[in-house]
Amino acid sequence: MDFTAASFATNTIQSGPEDGAPLVLLHSLGGDLSTWDPVLPQLPETLRIVRINLRGHGKTECPPPPYSMGSMIREVEQSLDNQNIRDAVVVGIGLGGLVAQGLAVKRLDQVRALVLVNTAAKLGHPPHWQAMIDEINGGGKSDLAKRLMPLWFHRAALKDGLEGPALDVFEQTNSEGLAGALDAIKGTDFYTPTAGLRLPCLGIAGAEDRFVPNDMTRETTSLIPGSDFVLLRKSGHLPPQDQPEAFALHLTEFLVRIGHASSAPT
Numbered sequence: 679m680d681f682t683a684a685s686f687a688t689n690t691i692q693s694g695p696e697d698g699a700p701l702v703l704l705h706s707l708g709g710d711l712s713t714w715d716p717v718l719p720q721l722p723e724t725l726r727i728v729r730i731n732l733r734g735h736g737k738t739e740c741p742p743p744p745y746s747m748g749s750m751i752r753e754v755e756q757s758l759d760n761q762n763i764r765d766a767v768v769v770g771i772g773l774g775g776l777v778a779q780g781l782a783v784k785r786l787d788q789v790r791a792l793v794l795v796n797t798a799a800k801l802g803h804p805p806h807w808q809a810m811i812d813e814i815n816g817g818g819k820s821d822l823a824k825r826l827m828p829l830w831f832h833r834a835a836l837k838d839g840l841e842g843p844a845l846d847v848f849e850q851t852n853s854e855g856l857a858g859a860l861d862a863i864k865g866t867d868f869y870t871p872t873a874g875l876r877l878p879c880l881g882i883a884g885a886e887d888r889f890v891p892n893d894m895t896r897e898t899t900s901l902i903p904g905s906d907f908v909l910l911r912k913s914g915h916l917p918p919q920d921q922p923e924a925f926a927l928h929l930t931e932f933l934v935r936i937g938h939a940s941s942a943p944t
């Protein structure tokens with residue numbers, strides 16, 4: 679557990695060498711550190727990999743909602759400062775991708791490159807998020823989780839039961855944490871600040887994500903000059919869970935290309 683200057687308890691886990699090139703992984707709404715489990719063994723061993731639980735998720739502190747995106751970004755920023763992390767490649771899915779963009783805008787010394795996965799500068803429309811918040815506040819978290827899985831996972835993945843871990847984590851996430859984070863998503867539009875970013879960027883979209891349209895990820899990635907974009911076939915909203923090998927391969931190729939890693943996936 680990492681206590682920030684303001685005593686906010688952010689839960690992070692590190693693996694790999696302390697002096698390795700840092701790779702920071704930020705999960706999506708209703709996810710946690712375990713989102714990345716299938717990918718970790720396939721990434722270069724030289725990396726210092728830092729997985730962070732966002733506010734209201736996993737073992738990170740869960741204040742009462744609503745949350746602001748600024749707070750969610752500040753807690754990651756402070757956690758990275760506490761761990762003396764600079765020049766990281768930051769990977770974010772959905773909500774994590776919003777935090778990653780905001781962090782890059784605020785702290786270019788901490789973020790040397792971005793990997794934006796099934797996310798955008800602005801996600802959806804406020805009434806849509808408000809309906810989700812209302813449903814969660816009305817006790818409907820489990821029903822919502824079950825409805826989201828067919829949007830997040832494609833049919834073959836569902837047939838193989840690949841949604842099981844994501845469903846469990848979503849259902850175990852504190853309802854206040856989910857509602858708070860949804861408020862942060864609802865109030866965020868990073869179109870202009872993200873368009874001002876100048877850093878290496880890779881966009882990854884699961885071709886079968888029925889929650890975040892592929893074009894939204896593609897459009898946001900293309901705001902940053904020189905960025906790359908990959909459409910992952912047979913993958914939905916959580917590529918680390920349904921296509922860990924392909925995800926690790928594209929991520930590693932990007933890391934090698936920008937000089938953050940030198941080896942192929944192990």
Ligand SMILES: O=C(O)CC1=CCC(=O)O1
Pocket residue numbers: 705706707708771772773774801826863889
């Ligand atoms: O993946 C995300 O973080 C964005 C999101 C919000 C609700 C949902 O289902 O996905």
